[in-house]
Amino acid sequence: MSKTSSYSLFDDVCGFVDEAAQYLDIHQGLLDQIKACNSIYKFHFPIRHEDGTYEVLTGYRIQHSHHKLPVKGGIRFSSFVDEEEVKGLAALMTYKCALVNVPFGGAKGGVSVEPKNYNERMLEKITRRYTSELIKKKFIGPAIDVPAPDYGTGAREMAWIVDTYEAFNPEVINAKGCVTGKPLSQHGIEGRTEATGQGVFFGIREALAVEEDMRELGLTTGYRGKTVIVQGLGNVGYYSAKYIAEAGAKVIGVAEWNGGIWDEKGIDIEALKEYQLKNKGFKGFPKGEFIENSIEMLTYPCDILIPAALENQITKDNAPKIQAKIIGEAANGPVTKEAEKILLEKGIMVIPDMYLNAGGVTVSYFEWLKNLSRVSFGKLERRYDQEKFRRLLGTIENATGEEFTEDEKTQLIQGASERDLVLSGLEETMVTAYHAINRVRKEKNIKSLRTAGFILALQRIAQSYTDLGIFP
Known part of the structure; x- marks a missing residue:
């Protein structure tokens, strides 16, 4: 899963924006502003x-667009990290957030680093030092810039980040909101771990539900009976494959x-x-055929292909x-x-990444709101709802003379x-966003869901700038 050195994800994203802009009446100055990276912070630090x-x-740390604050995007630990990659990923986050209406x-x-080469103590040192560099330049904060996990990082690293931020900013009451994807013990949110994979499941499900579109592809509606190949069995690939298989599809390949x-x-x-967790790979797995050159599996026959690894995989x-x-872009920029x-x-x-993997940022938004409100979702109303439903069931039983079983009561009143x-x-x-994209695609009579997604995102971003009075 290598990356071509001459390839620029940022240039690709800008190309998609230019293509979408042809369908809209956007002032060239505004378009240039939307495409540009507002702030680029590159730094070096010793360990x-x-x-x-x-x-x-x-x-x-690259902040692509300040049309809404705070800005949002993950932190990646990988030897592939470079400025062009981070610029491209930051730009994708702008359009992704606009597309799914996350403010x-x-x-x-x-950080350009290979996590496998460091033990936990060294990774903690790298993460805390990276965070301190962001704090010094005010490139992190609940109202400024809210990072999250990405390739090579997870809840553990987010806990180190929030702890470092709180140490530097003890007076900030909303400090927990400086980062999302945290462990539950650090005021994370239920469902965040599987959010991106769950979003991939919902997104492909909505595409499969449109009978007219499936007929054109020679497919029936729904997951049942579909064959699937997944590239990458990290967090996103695992949960995508898990939920899709549970819905009745058959996963026939994992690369x-x-x-x-x-x-x-x-x-x-x-x-x-x-x-995989025990053996650091698939070699020796007792069922199926081991494929040494796994990149070839992208070309194997299947109904749905889900690249959930790195960018630039399908060229x-x-x-x-x-x-x-159908190709469902669970990763960022795989095509x-x-x-x-x-x-x-x-x-x-092709179901585009800017829509399909938006589950992570959507649930991150919920976590951020939870941190700002300082109360868990459901905590105030859950018991009230249970008591209300219990009384309603009692009324139904009295009116009908029939009694619900204890299991039925438990299910109905919770x-x-x-x-x-x-x-x-x-x-x-995910449901609302997909059908909005598909509607634009059909109204503009274009093949590409990605172009339709960029059209929708550009309309919303342009409106933000217009409402601010920056552009006519």
Whole structure:
């Protein structure tokens, strides 16, 4: 899953924006402002290894758009991190947030480092030092810039970040809102861990529900009976595959950087994930065929292909060989601009990353709101709702002379938990956004859902600038 050095995700994103702008009446000055990165912070910092040697690392935090504040975007720990990648990812966050109506500007950050080469103590040192650099330049804060996990980071790193921020800002009452994706013990939110994968599930489900579109692809509606290949079995790939399999689809291929598993009978995702965690890969997994060169699996026959790893995975070189009928971009930028043109000409539906992986930022928004309000969702009303439903059931029993079983009562009277409310909000966001994108696609008579998504996002961002009085 390598990245071509000459490839620029940021240029690709700008290309998509220019393409979408052709369908809108946007002043060129406004378009230039929307595309530009507002703030780019590149810095170097030393860390001392346990053997006494030193290493100088490079960090980034890029704020793409200030049309809404705070800005929002993950922090990536990867040897692939460079300025062009972070710029591209930050830009995607801007359009993603606008598309799903989450009131953030876009940002992204990262450290050019390979996490596997460091122990936990060193990773903590890197994370805290990175955070302190952001604090010094005011590139982090609940009203300024709110990071989140990304490739190579998780809840553990977010806990270190919030702890560091609170140490520097003891007087800030909303300090917990400086970062999302935190552990529950640090005022994270139920459902955040699986949010992006759950969003991928909802997004593809909505695409599959449109009978007219599925007929054009030669598919029936719904997940049942569909064959699926997933690239990447990290957090996003795992939860996407898990929920899709539970809905009746058959996962027949899973690719990772060090090999993949192919089994036309279907793969037990839970068993494969457990094996991966124990063995650091799929080699030796007792069921299915091990594929050494896993990138080839992207071209294997299936109904739905879900790239959930790194960007630049489907290019002009392998796009002609793709056999899937639907590509769901769970990762950021897995299909290049050139590749998408080839795929659309082949009649393949591409569900774009800017929509499909928006589950993470949507639930991050809920977590941020929870931190600002300083109360968990459902905490105030859950018991009240339970008592109200209990009385309602009692009234029904008295009127009918029939009694509900204890199991039925338990199911009917329970109030919504935080997780229930979070997933309900996520589902509403994904459902509404997909059909808005598809409606624009059909109104403009274009093939690309991505172009339709950018049109919708650009309309909303342009309106923000207009309402601010910055542009006519």
